[in-house]
């Protein structure tokens with residue numbers, strides 16, 4: 231386990247390891263703690279470091295402030311290549327471990343496919359990740375991180391700027407003065423005081439816009455089905471239904487992400503439900519507004535004015551009816567463009583990408599569950615146990631027959647709400663799939679990969695008396711509807727069953743089928759069922775000794791004295807086929823299996 235993680239770290243860092251080697255040994259890890267707990271890992275790491283360039287390569291495809299670049303350069307080779315064509319990006323990407331973008335780079339499925347498995351992190355130096363194909367990233371086990379907080383205030387200030395500039399026709403009046411005109415009556419505006427502003431999407435930016443609009447003496451209402459009512463109440467904002475919000479507002483300000491649910495949420499039908507003469511601001515994402523429908527609503531007078539920072543196509547076409555409309559003011563996606571926000575976003579994304587490349591789970595991960603560092607550190611030994619139990623269980627399946635139904639049971643003195651099992655489930659999935667495929671699984675793609683392979687993993691939590699200080703007492707993995715090449719691995723209810731626990735900080739094997747065993751999960755394991763009689767340990771030991779295979783432990787669990795026993799032998803080296811055959815031929819041995827960990 232630890233070795234696998236360490237190699238993965240190298241695979242992130244290496245610029246010269248062949249990609250096939252990388253794929254086979256790569257398993258993105260999520261905690262530095264996991265790098266440390268096996269001495270062998272440190273040895274291999276040291277050896278490998280001398281052979282390869284260990285600095286990862288980070289491609290920055292859009293302007294990033296120097297403060298972020300400087301952080302990146304301390305840790306990686308940084309390639310700033312701005313204005314790449316889609317084909318150039320796809321060509322370069324196979325040489326990169328990370329990619330940092332803003333809103334202008336489309337990170338498509340093809341980018342992930344062409345990365346050949348090397349791309350491990352995409353960093354979005356901003357909030358919106360609608361330009362990144364998240365499904366493709368997840369399917370390729372590539373973590374996506376963003377910089378969710380650095381540009382909140384800049385976007386909110388831009389929203390307020392557009393609101394006031396629009397209400398007083400400042401952009402049009404400025405252009406008119408500059409063209410030598412003095413049209414005072416043409417540019418009479420509307421007042422904001424006492425008007426109702428509906429914020430659609432009451433998240434970070436939306437609530438900051440609300441705060442500022444209150445300062446302008448506006449009446450602020452909001453629609454956001456997921457926003458906590460307390461936050462709205464604290465700012466003095468009323469949360470309403472969508473229809474209530476849009477039908478009562480004089481101004482509407484959009485602060486939603488682009489999702490399937492919000493795509494073209496503002497369309498002919500919604501415009502028709504608005505108060506006539508409404509004014510709309512959008513500093514959110516292009517695509518939330520159906521732009522053709524907005525042009526119709528502007529022409530018909532339903533919408534009096536619109537102030538837009540974002541568009542479906544950026545930059546918009548030169549002949550865009552929307553942009554050229556006299557009732558529209560437009561800015562070229564400037565919401566995040568303040569010096570302060572750009573520096574903040576550059577630092578925030580550089581830190582997140584470096585964390586991810588180091589194998590830590592970045593706190594701004596977009597397509598992976600957030601597992602707090604304390605939880606990761608506590609679960610580290612159980613993560614190793616989980617993966618090994620998955621590996622043991624799948625290797626006990628006869629003839630590599632397909633597995634479709636796996637049940638994992640966590641026995642713990644903690645209630646299920648106090649036990650975050652996502653990481654454990656991911657590692658069991660990895661253990662189950664790694665011996666039978668070339669797929670590498672991590673926290674990002676574990677559930678997707680299992681689903682894609684038709685593998686249904688159910689989890690059960692058994693509450694027991696014990697110390698809640700230990701996250702878990704036992705983990706049990708059962709595979710249903712399969713035959714086993716080691717019949718004793720089938721438990722009374724018909725499934726292959728393996729069980730383990732963490733003892734002295736190390737993974738321990740405690741049960742196979744209905745038989746108790748008690749060995750450390752290290753090296754590889756030979757499992758034998760035998761007639762319980764003297765001399766067998768010696769027979770097997772001498773077969774292994776002849777081959778110079780070191781036995782690191784041996785345990786015999788009897789069911790009935792002088793009848794049947796399960797012998798578990800841990801070996802440091804892999805015995806030859808001949809040696810294994812000889813073990814199978816020892817007369818008292820009824821069945822045996824060799825399992826790699």
Ligand SMILES: NC(=O)C1=CN([C@@H]2O[C@H](COP(=O)(O)OP(=O)(O)OC[C@H]3O[C@@H](n4cnc5c(N)ncnc54)[C@H](O)[C@@H]3O)[C@@H](O)[C@H]2O)C=CC1
Pocket residue numbers: 356357358359378381382385430431432433434435436453454455456457485486487488489491492513514515539540563564565566567
């Ligand atoms: N133009 C620019 O330069 C910038 C644009 N943005 C954009 O602003 C938007 C908001 O950013 P943040 O406030 O940081 O994000 P956020 O995640 O804090 O807030 C988004 C809010 O939208 C809500 N929401 C999601 N689906 C919804 C739905 N169907 N109906 C109503 N509400 C829904 C969420 O519950 C959440 O509260 C994002 O789209 C982001 O890309 C952000 C910064 C700069």
Ligand SMILES: O=C(O)C(=O)COP(=O)(O)O
Pocket residue numbers: 332333334355356357358359381514563564565566567
């Ligand atoms: O943060 C966001 O969501 C933005 O839209 C900002 O985009 P930008 O990084 O300025 O290209």
